[in-house]
Amino acid sequence: MKRAGILIAGTAVVAALGGGYWLGRQSAPMPVASAPVAADAHAGHGAAPAPAQPQHDAAAHAAAQIQQERQILYYQHPDGKAEYSPVPKKDEKGRDYTPVFADLEPVAPPPQQAAKPQGQAKILYYRHPMGLPDTSPVPKQDCMGMDYVPVYEGEDQGGNTLKVSIDKVQKLGVKTEAAVLRTLTRRIRAVGTVPEDQRQLHVVAPKFEGYIERLNVNQTGQPVKRGQSLMEIYSPDLVLAQQEYTVALQGARALENASPEARESARSLAEGALSRLKNWDIPASQIDRLRNGGLPTRTMSLASPVSGVVLEKRAIQGMRFMPGEMFYQIADLSNVWVVAEVFEQDLAQVDVGQKADVTFNALPGMTFTGKVTFVYPTVTPETRTAKV
Structure with a gap:
């Protein structure tokens, strides 16, 4: 009985193997799921051998390394639909999007992620965001990471037309104005100073030697008027020149009835003495007084040549001065620079x-x-x- 049971079991095994072989020949190969086999350490049985790693794992690893070395432009839906992504993602079934490499011709350029114009117009190409003459058939970024701007079919491509999005207009603070015919002006702002007019500067300096007897204008910033007395001065040379002029005038008058040579000599002496006084800038009123018979004076008043403000004062009462030494610097401030x-x-x-x-x-x-x-x-x- 035991032997008959063994024969029946062996026949069943042979039948199962034969049926499986026949089914394998008649139908397409069915996928077989591989699972790790656990080793059983029960008494009477040897440890089950660990399954070997399949060869397709090594091939997949090599393919992944090749993909990393190639530049990926974007990722496309695994079914070939017009759905794209700039980063890896999965579809609704959990499948990975297919990478599209730079060395392969893309099936269709992926659309820009930004909103399209009304009517879903066709994208012709992508232009540089800064307006440079650089275009691309597929989305890309410039060296600063800015996305290229899509150019849609039907847009005005004229060289004189510039279109800016509402968002950029608000960020840039663009202002518009109605076109009118007028002269364009530009206002230039600058800081500055207000110095005196250099053409209205005057220096008070004597042309002879002497002493300051009294100062009438004794401080910087004091306003003066033309002809105003600045100081009283004494000069031995000036007193001598006045005496020479009066003597020459008296001699010329005394020789009115003399010979022509004598009259000419006296007249020359008088004119020489008068020229000396004029060259020293003696006031005309002082000269007229001497011509009318007046006597020479010990001191003389030095008057201001212009109306203005004293910018600099070097004169000190009682000081001795030399020809050309500056007493005052006076500026006319009615007009300034x-x-x-x-x-x-x-x-x-x-x-x-x-x-x-x-x-x-x-x-x-x-x-x-x-x-x-x-x-x-x-x-x-x-x-x-x-x-x-």
């Missing part, structure tokens, strides 16, 4: 004769109008500005 420091990049816009408006912090609300009269030909190296 404004020297502006204009940056060199703005100098091309400045020209002689242009109008200039001047304001002062000390005089709020007041504006003075002037005119550009001179542009200095040099630039200050430290500030890179020129005086205007």
Whole structure:
């Protein structure tokens, strides 16, 4: 009985193997799921051998290394649909998107992730975000990581048309204005100083030697008027010149009935003495007084040549002075200069004769109008500005 059972079991095994072989020949091969086999350490049985690693794992690892070395442009839906992604992702079934490499011709350029215009217009190409002459058939980024801008079919491609998105207009602060015919002007702002007009500076200096007897203007900043007495001076040379002039006049009058030679000699002496007084800038009133019979004076008043303000004073009462020594520096401040420091990049816009408006912090609300009269030909190296 035991032997018959063994024969029946062996026959069943042979039948199962034969049926499986026949089914394998008649139908397509079925996928077989591989699973690790656990080793059984029961008594009477040997340990089951561990399964070997399949060869396709090594091939997949090599393919992954090749993919890493190639540049991936984007990822496409595994079914070939027009769905793309700039980064790896999975579809609704959990399958990985297929990478599209740079060395392969893409099936279709993926669309820009930004919103398309109305009507889902066709994208022709992608242009550089900064307007450079660089285009691409597929999405890409420039060296700064900015996305290329899509150009849609039907857009105006004229060279005189520039289109900017609403978002960029708001960020850039673009302002618009109705087109009108007018002269374009540019306002140049600069800081400056207010020096005196160099053409209105005057120096008071004697042309003879002497002493200061009394100072009538004795401080800097004091306003003076033309003809105002500045000081009283004493000069031995001036007294002698007055005496020579009066004597020459008296001699010329006494020789009115003399020979022509004598009259001419006396007249020459009088004119020489008069020229000496005029060359020393003796006032005409003083000369007229001497001509009318007046006597020479010991001191003489030195008057201001102009109306203005004393900018500098060197005269001291009682001091001795020499010819050419400066007593005062007087400036006429009825007209002054404004020297502006204009940056060199703005100098091309400045020209002689242009109008200039001047304001002062000390005089709020007041504006003075002037005119550009001179542009200095040099630039200050430290500030890179020129005086205007």
